[in-house]
Amino acid sequence: LEKDAEVPAAKQTLSKKEKKQQLNEAQQKHISQMKQLRSKHNINASGTDMPDPITDFSQLVTEYKVHERLVSKLLQQGYTEPTPIQMQIWPLMLRGREILASAPTGSGKTAAFLLPMIHQLKSPRALGFRALVVSPTRELAEQTYRECSVLCEDTGLKVHLIDKVDKVISKFGPGSSQKFDILITTPNRLVFILMAEETMINLSNIEWLIVDECDRLFEGGKRGFKGQLSTIYMACSGLKVKRALFSATQSQNLHNWCRDNLSDLAHVNVGPRNTASQDVEQELVFCGDESGKIHALRNIFRKGYEPPCLVFVQTKERARQLFYELMHDGVMVDAIHADRTQKQRETCVQAFRAKKIWVLICTELMSRGIDFKGVNLVINYDFPPSKVSYIHRIGRTGRAQQKGKAVTFWTLQDQRLLQSISQTISKSGSSVPEWMKQLRRLAPEEKRVKQQKRDRGFVSEGAKFTKHEQEKRKKHQLSKKLTQLRLTGEGSSEKSEMLKAKLYKVIDNQKKTQENEIKQLDRKDERKKRKREKKDAKNPKKNFKKKKTE
Numbered sequence: 001l002e003k004d005a006e007v008p009a010a011k012q013t014l015s016k017k018e019k020k021q022q023l024n025e026a027q028q029k030h031i032s033q034m035k036q037l038r039s040k041h042n043i044n045a046s047g048t049d050m051p052d053p054i055t056d057f058s059q060l061v062t063e064y065k066v067h068e069r070l071v072s073k074l075l076q077q078g079y080t081e082p083t084p085i086q087m088q089i090w091p092l093m094l095r096g097r098e099i100l101a102s103a104p105t106g107s108g109k110t111a112a113f114l115l116p117m118i119h120q121l122k123s124p125r126a127l128g129f130r131a132l133v134v135s136p137t138r139e140l141a142e143q144t145y146r147e148c149s150v151l152c153e154d155t156g157l158k159v160h161l162i163d164k165v166d167k168v169i170s171k172f173g174p175g176s177s178q179k180f181d182i183l184i185t186t187p188n189r190l191v192f193i194l195m196a197e198e199t200m201i202n203l204s205n206i207e208w209l210i211v212d213e214c215d216r217l218f219e220g221g222k223r224g225f226k227g228q229l230s231t232i233y234m235a236c237s238g239l240k241v242k243r244a245l246f247s248a249t250q251s252q253n254l255h256n257w258c259r260d261n262l263s264d265l266a267h268v269n270v271g272p273r274n275t276a277s278q279d280v281e282q283e284l285v286f287c288g289d290e291s292g293k294i295h296a297l298r299n300i301f302r303k304g305y306e307p308p309c310l311v312f313v314q315t316k317e318r319a320r321q322l323f324y325e326l327m328h329d330g331v332m333v334d335a336i337h338a339d340r341t342q343k344q345r346e347t348c349v350q351a352f353r354a355k356k357i358w359v360l361i362c363t364e365l366m367s368r369g370i371d372f373k374g375v376n377l378v379i380n381y382d383f384p385p386s387k388v389s390y391i392h393r394i395g396r397t398g399r400a401q402q403k404g405k406a407v408t409f410w411t412l413q414d415q416r417l418l419q420s421i422s423q424t425i426s427k428s429g430s431s432v433p434e435w436m437k438q439l440r441r442l443a444p445e446e447k448r449v450k451q452q453k454r455d456r457g458f459v460s461e462g463a464k465f466t467k468h469e470q471e472k473r474k475k476h477q478l479s480k481k482l483t484q485l486r487l488t489g490e491g492s493s494e495k496s497e498m499l500k501a502k503l504y505k506v507i508d509n510q511k512k513t514q515e516n517e518i519k520q521l522d523r524k525d526e527r528k529k530r531k532r533e534k535k536d537a538k539n540p541k542k543n544f545k546k547k548k549t550e
Contacts, residue, residue, distance in 0.1 A: 057081070249388045276391050
C-alpha cells in the first residue's frame with residue numbers, strides 16, 4: 001500500500017520547469033498539426049494571433065456559439081464540409097479581424113463572409129444599416145442578395161438590394177418606417193445616393209464593410225471603381241466598422257493599400273496566388289485568323305458537348321455578331337452585355353439557369369463572381385486581354401469542387417499574350433505544348449514601343465518620334481476627340497472651340513516644322529554644292545577632263 005501511495009506523490013512533485021517543458025511540447029505539437037492542416041488544404045495565412053482553422057460545422061456551434069439554425073441553412077445550400085477559404089475566414093471574422101482574402105473562383109467565398117456577418121448582427125435593431133456588401137456588377141449583387149436572404153430566414157434581419165435609385169427616398173428617407181440591417185449594392189448606385197443633396201442613407205452605424213471582387217473595385221480608369229470606393233469607405237465612419245476584402249486575384253497595389261489602411265490585418269490566400277482552378281481542364285486551340293474561330297466553335301458543337309456553355313467575347317458588338325451567326329445555325333443561344341436592359345439581362349440569366357438556353361454569349365460583365373450551377377464548358381472565343389481576365393472567365397466552370405472544361409481560341413494576333421496565359425494553364429496542372437513554355441516575355445520598354453506603333457501607325461525605330469511625327473500624333477489625337485464630340489454631342493461648345501484652337505495650332509506647328517525641314521535640306525544641298533565648287537576650283541585640269549568627256 002505504501003508503494004501505491006508513492007506513485008501519485010511522484011507525479012505531484014514535477015518542477016515548474018518540467019511542467020513548462022511539457023506545455024511547450026504540447027503547444028509545438030499543436031502548431032505543427034495546424035501547419036500540416038493548412039498545407040494539406042493549400043491555405044497560406046499571415047498576421048498576428050492567427051486562429052486555428054475550422055474543420056467541421058459543429059465547431060461553429062460549440063466553439064463560436066453560432067446558432068444551429070444558421071448552420072443548418074448553410075448545410076441546405078449543399079455544403080458537406082467547410083471549404084479551405086471558409087476554414088480560415090470563419091474563425092477570423094467571428095473574432096472581428098480585418099481581412100484580405102484570395103481564393104480560386106467557386107471556392108465558397110460568399111458563404112465565407114455572409115455567415116459570420118449575419119451571426120455578429122444577431123437580431124434586427126432600429127439603427128439602420130449595420131452591414132454593407134459592395135459588388136462590381138448588378139448580377140453579382142443580385143446573386144449575393146439571394147444567398148444572404150436565404151441565410152437570414154428566421155433571424156428577423158432584413159436585407160435590401162438597391163435596384164432602383166428613385167425608390168430609395170421612400171424606403172430609407174427620414175420619414176420611412178422601414179428598417180433594414182444589410183445593404184447589398186454596386187458602387188456606382190450607392191455613390192449616386194451618397195452624393196445627393198438630401199441624405200437618403202446613413203452608413204455611420206455600419207459594423208461590417210465587405211468588398212467582393214475587390215481587385216476590380218480597386219482598379220483605376222473606366223473599368224475600375226477606385227474613386228467610388230473611397231467615397232463609400234469615408235461614409236462608413238462608425239468606430240465599430242470592420243472591413244473584409246475578397247477576390248480570386250490580387251494585385252500588389254491592393255495588398256499595399258490593405259496593409260497601410262486596415263488595422264490588425266489578416267491575409268489569407270488559398271492555393272498559389274493568381275492561379276486558375278485545378279478542377280478545370282484547360283485547352284488552347286489555334287484558329288489561324290478570325291474566320292477560323294467560327295469554324296472551331298461549330299466543330300465543338302458538331303462533335304457534341306454537355307450544356308450549359310458560356311462563350312466569352314471582347315465587346316458587345318462581337319457578342320451581337322456571334323449571336324446572329326449561331327442563331328441561324330439553330331443553336332439555343334442568347335447574349336448578355338451592357339447594352340441590354342436590366343429586365344432583359346435578368347430574363348436571360350434566369351433562362352440560362354433553367355437550361356432553356358444552352359449557350360450564353362457574354363462579355364467581361366459575366367466573368368466576375370456569377371455562380372451558374374453546373375456550367376460544364378467555357379469557351380474564350382476572343383483571347384482574354386490579361387491573366388486576371390482569363391482566371392475569372394474560366395472560373396465560371398469547375399465550381400464547388402465540380403469538374404469543368406475551358407477552351408481558349410487564339411490567332412496570330414494573340415501571340416503577345418500567349419506566354420502569360422500558357423504559363424497560367426501550366427501552373428494549374430493542365431498541359432501546354434513545350435514550345436509555348438519557351439516563349440520569351442516582352443520587356444516593358446519593348447511592349448511600350450510595340451503598343452505605340454500598333455495604336456498610332458508610326459513605324460519609327462525605338463521609343464522616340466521625330467518632331468514631324470510628334471506633331472502628326474498630336475493632330476491625330478485632337479481630330480479623334482473632335483470627331484467623338486460631334487458624334488456623341490457631349491461637352492459644351494466652349495470645349496469644342498478649345499479643341500479646334502489646339503488643333504489649328506498643331507496644324508500651324510506642323511507646317512512650320514515641314515518648312516524648317518525643307519529649309520534645312522536646301523541649306524544642306526547648298527553646302528554640298530559650295531564644297532564641290534571649291535574642290536573643282538583646286539583641280540581645274542581634272543574638271544576640264546570631266547567636261548571634255550561629257
